[in-house]
Structure formats: structure tokens, C-alpha cells
Amino acid sequence: KQEVTQIPAALSVPEGENLVLNCSFTDSAIYNLQWFRQDPGKGLTSLLLIQSSQREQTSGRLNASLDKSSGRSTLYIAASQPGDSATYLCAVSEGGSQGNLIFGKGTKLSVKP
Amino acid sequence: DAGVIQSPRHEVTEMGQEVTLRCKPISGHDYLFWYRQTMMRGLELLIYFNNNVPIDDSGMPEDRFSAKMPNASFSTLKIQPSEPRDSAVYFCASSSRRWPLDTQYFGPGTRLTVL
Numbered sequence: 718k719q720e721v722t723q724i725p726a727a728l729s730v731p732e733g734e735n736l737v738l739n740c741s742f743t744d745s746a747i748y749n750l751q752w753f754r755q756d757p758g759k760g761l762t763s764l765l766l767i768q769s770s771q772r773e774q775t776s777g778r779l780n781a782s783l784d785k786s787s788g789r790s791t792l793y794i795a796a797s798q799p800g801d802s803a804t805y806l807c808a809v810s811e812g813g814s815q816g817n818l819i820f821g822k823g824t825k826l827s828v829k830p
Numbered sequence: 831d832a833g834v835i836q837s838p839r840h841e842v843t844e845m846g847q848e849v850t851l852r853c854k855p856i857s858g859h860d861y862l863f864w865y866r867q868t869m870m871r872g873l874e875l876l877i878y879f880n881n882n883v884p885i886d887d888s889g890m891p892e893d894r895f896s897a898k899m900p901n902a903s904f905s906t907l908k909i910q911p912s913e914p915r916d917s918a919v920y921f922c923a924s925s926s927r928r929w930p931l932d933t934q935y936f937g938p939g940t941r942l943t944v945l
Binding site for chain 2: 759762763806810819820822823
């Protein structure tokens with residue numbers, strides 16, 4: 718059974734720092750991996766989607782990498798800002814059941830001004 | 831586009847009552863997903879539809895839960911009878927026919943409290 722783990726559960730950094738959020742998954746037979754952002758009381762917003770054949774995706778200050786063989790992904794945030802404060806969720810889609818997104822429990826990020 | 835719309839945003843009810851959650855997906859999307867989020871278990875898929883047809887309902891916790899999609903622009907998730915352990919945030923999401931090559935777009939959620 719696929720399990721997705723995110724470490725750390727919470728992270729606090731001063732504004733301007735570069736930071737890395739980690740995600741690991743137990744079964745490498747994934748279709749894609751996604752990073753989402755969740756703000757308090759709101760839904761999820763997709764940040765980056767990496768197909769299983771890709772190694773990384775970039776959007777602005779965000780860069781996500783995928784190493785399927787080792788079951789790991791990282792989300793790199795450059796020059797963090799207070800507006801980046803949110804919970805970041807990693808999710809994998811399994812090829813066998815295309816509707817099944819399996820989520821980690823998230824990393825709660827706080828960027829202090 | 832207005833995005834995925836869910837109603838109500840908050841629902842407080844008493845144990846044993848029927849609860850109906852509603853979702854309007856993004857126009858033109860072929861896939862619709864219902865998720866539940868709790869502190870203990872995180873986000874879990876309950877059921878998803880493709881072209882209004884339920885494809886996988888293995889995540890539905892028990893027979894008290896049911897979901898329907900009578901047309902491409904509307905879906906409901908019903909809990910009858912509700913129990914305190916059903917308290918959670920319920921999200922609806924939709925995706926285009928390109929799923930899983932495309933992402934899922936989430937609604938704002940319905941926060942359900944069962945007393």
C-alpha cells in the first residue's frame with residue numbers, strides 16, 4: 718500500500734532564506750507527483766506537477782524534483798517570503814487507479830518577516 | 831471561470847441527521863473527486879466520477895455515505911445518518927479529460943461538524 722511521508726511536519730524560517738521540503742513515497746510505480754499549497758480555511762492550489770518520466774519542474778521561485786527510484790521528491794523555495802506561509806502537501810498518483818491521489822500530511826511552513 | 835464551487839461552506843448538525851454536501855465542478859471537466867480531510871488521517875479520496883459515472887468508491891467509509899452525479903455540472907455527497915466521527919473538511923475537486931496529465935482543481939471545502 719502506497720504511503721507518502723513529509724518531513725518536517727512544521728518549519729519556521731526567516732524571510733529571505735532558501736528552503737527545502739521533503740516528500741517520500743513507498744512504491745515507485747507512480748504516474749505523477751504533485752505539490753499543492755493549502756492556506757488556512759481554503760482549498761488546495763496546485764503548484765507543480767511532475768510526470769513520472771520527468772526529473773523536475775520549475776515555476777518562478779519554486780523547483781520540484783523527482784527521483785522515482787529512491788521514492789523521493791523535494792520542493793525548493795528560493796528567497797522565501799511571508800506570503801509563502803502555508804501548508805505544503807505532496808501527493809502521488811498511482812497508475813493502476815488513475816483517480817487515486819495519495820497525499821502526505823503536509824509541512825506547515827511559517828516565514829517570519 | 832469561477833472554479834470549483836462547494837456549498838455549504840460550513841455545516842453544523844446533530845448526530846443522526848442527514849447531511850448533503852454539494853459541488854459544482856469547473857465547466858468542461860470530465861472528472862470529479864470527493865475528498866475528506868482530518869487531522870488524524872490527512873486527505874483521503876472518498877469517490878471519483880468520470881463523465882458522471884462513479885469509477886472508484888473504495889474510499890467511501892461505510893454505507894452511510896453516498897454520492898451522486900446526476901449531470902456534468904452537479905454532484906452531491908450525502909451522509910445519513912451522520913455521526914460525530916464524520917466531522918471533517920470535505921473537498922470536491924475536478925479535472926479535465928487529460929487527468930492524470932492535468933492537475934486537480936480543488937474547491938474551498940465544506941467544514942462539517944456533527945455534534
